[in-house]
Amino acid sequence: MQPNAPLKLHASDIDTDVLIVGAGPTGLTLATALVARGVRTTIIDRQAAGANTSRAAVVHARTLEVLEPLGVSRTLVACGIQAKRFTIRDRDRVLVPIGFEHLPTPYPYTLMVSQAVTESVLLERLVGLGGQVHRPRTLVGLTQDPTRATATLDDGSRVSARFVVGADGMHSAVREHTGIPFSGGSYGESFALADVRLSGAVPSDEVVLYFSPAGMVVVAPLPGGVHRIVATVAEAPEQPDAAFVQALLDTRGPQREAARVHEVLWGSRFRVHHRIADAYRAGRVLLAGDAAHVHSPAGGQGMNAGILDAMSLADALVAALAGDAGALDAYGALRRPVAGQIVALADRLTRMATIRPGLRGLRNLLLSTVSRLPAVRHQLAWRLSGLVYR
Numbered sequence: 001m002q003p004n005a006p007l008k009l010h011a012s013d014i015d016t017d018v019l020i021v022g023a024g025p026t027g028l029t030l031a032t033a034l035v036a037r038g039v040r041t042t043i044i045d046r047q048a049a050g051a052n053t054s055r056a057a058v059v060h061a062r063t064l065e066v067l068e069p070l071g072v073s074r075t076l077v078a079c080g081i082q083a084k085r086f087t088i089r090d091r092d093r094v095l096v097p098i099g100f101e102h103l104p105t106p107y108p109y110t111l112m113v114s115q116a117v118t119e120s121v122l123l124e125r126l127v128g129l130g131g132q133v134h135r136p137r138t139l140v141g142l143t144q145d146p147t148r149a150t151a152t153l154d155d156g157s158r159v160s161a162r163f164v165v166g167a168d169g170m171h172s173a174v175r176e177h178t179g180i181p182f183s184g185g186s187y188g189e190s191f192a193l194a195d196v197r198l199s200g201a202v203p204s205d206e207v208v209l210y211f212s213p214a215g216m217v218v219v220a221p222l223p224g225g226v227h228r229i230v231a232t233v234a235e236a237p238e239q240p241d242a243a244f245v246q247a248l249l250d251t252r253g254p255q256r257e258a259a260r261v262h263e264v265l266w267g268s269r270f271r272v273h274h275r276i277a278d279a280y281r282a283g284r285v286l287l288a289g290d291a292a293h294v295h296s297p298a299g300g301q302g303m304n305a306g307i308l309d310a311m312s313l314a315d316a317l318v319a320a321l322a323g324d325a326g327a328l329d330a331y332g333a334l335r336r337p338v339a340g341q342i343v344a345l346a347d348r349l350t351r352m353a354t355i356r357p358g359l360r361g362l363r364n365l366l367l368s369t370v371s372r373l374p375a376v377r378h379q380l381a382w383r384l385s386g387l388v389y390r
């Protein structure tokens with residue numbers, strides 16, 4: 001890691017092995033994994049402080065497994081709620097029950113924990129290993145030649161690195177400067193998101209995806225008696241209030257015993273794209289996380305995929321720095337098809353959830369019949385938990 005001094009102004013002043021742009025979950029995981037292995041690493045982020053909003057709330061079993069070498073999995077587990085089941089329902093009717101408790105993993109559940117907590121656990125580990133995030137520092141330019149890549153930052157300083165990683169999110173400046181296309185499209189609807197206090201027939205140890213003609217709604221438990229609500233809507237309000245969330249649950253959620261919204265703690269909206277970078281590598285520049293792939297939050301795979309990218313890329317970079325010329329291409333060859341599978345799964349769930357009313361009966365019949373087969377439920381549990389990517 002670079003010494004902890006602030007970046008100097010207007011000089012080509014940092015020389016490092018790996019420059020990571022972006023300190024979200026992907027960048028923090030990668031930085032921690034590289035620093036732990038003694039790689040000279042510099043990580044920058046344009047925000048003055050880490051975001052404190054919850055955003056992605058799901059950490060899957062495979063993610064906890066791959067994070068074990070960093071020594072953060074146990075801390076994360078201690079901070080979260082263990083959801084042992086995931087069900088897809090049409091109002092009160094369970095269409096697909098998926099249990100995680102029999103999965104052969106030390107983490108037979110979905111861990112529910114806010115992204116802000118996940119990021120702070122990773123940051124704490126990075127700092128414990130002697131690293132730090134340089135912030136606020138924004139990458140504004142990027143060039144490369146056969147031996148080095150050079151990043152220009154907003155304060156005029158430059159960072160010369162053997163490799164640069166764009167972990168700078170969906171609107172990645174690294175990806176744009178490198179000219180890698182981000183192919184795909186957008187969903188028409190927007191997503192409304194709220195962390196609320198609820199009462200009523202809402203499980204506190206299970207993630208429920210409700211299908212309804214009006215759109216889908218996910219109800220998931222978070223620590224502290226909070227529930228996360230995520231719903232597709234034509235035009236989500238900038239700040240969903242209690243009345244808005246109540247209307248979502250009344251029209252899409254449980255019917256027999258209604259859920260009551262008492263308080264909205266945090267809310268947001270976002271538009272969802274399904275895009276994958278055409279390549280994960282251009283010379284000395286690599287992409288990971290949302291910079292490389294974005295998709296619907298159905299299935300809760302976004303942040304998990306970024307963390308898995310990061311751990312795989314850490315191995316590839318260590319190998320490349322040791323002279324293994326093929327390691328970086330192998331990273332893209334391994335991880336890009338996974339993004340394709342995740343985009344397809346999230347897309348299938350989103351389309352099934354929002355199917356037009358005339359086909360709803362058929363969908364329900366099909367899902368409840370197929371999901372009676374233990375092999376199907378097992379496959380879904382393997383895919384959702386990420387164990388399929390072992």
Ligand SMILES: Cc1cc2nc3c(=O)[nH]c(=O)nc-3n(C[C@H](O)[C@H](O)[C@H](O)COP(=O)(O)OP(=O)(O)OC[C@H]3O[C@@H](n4cnc5c(N)ncnc54)[C@H](O)[C@@H]3O)c2cc1C
Pocket residue numbers: 021022023024025026027044045046047055056057058115137138139140167168169170171172173174193230268269270288289290291297300301302303304306
């Ligand atoms: C409102 C909201 C709700 C979401 N809800 C869910 C959900 O329910 N489930 C789910 O799975 N996912 C969800 N996501 C997506 C999830 O948050 C992302 O998949 C995850 O954050 C990706 O991590 P990342 O580290 O790749 O990118 P990011 O978290 O986007 O981090 C990128 C970082 O790069 C920094 N950066 C950007 N440009 C530059 C630059 N030029 N120079 C320096 N730094 C830069 C940014 O400041 C940021 O810190 C949500 C996202 C949002 C915004």
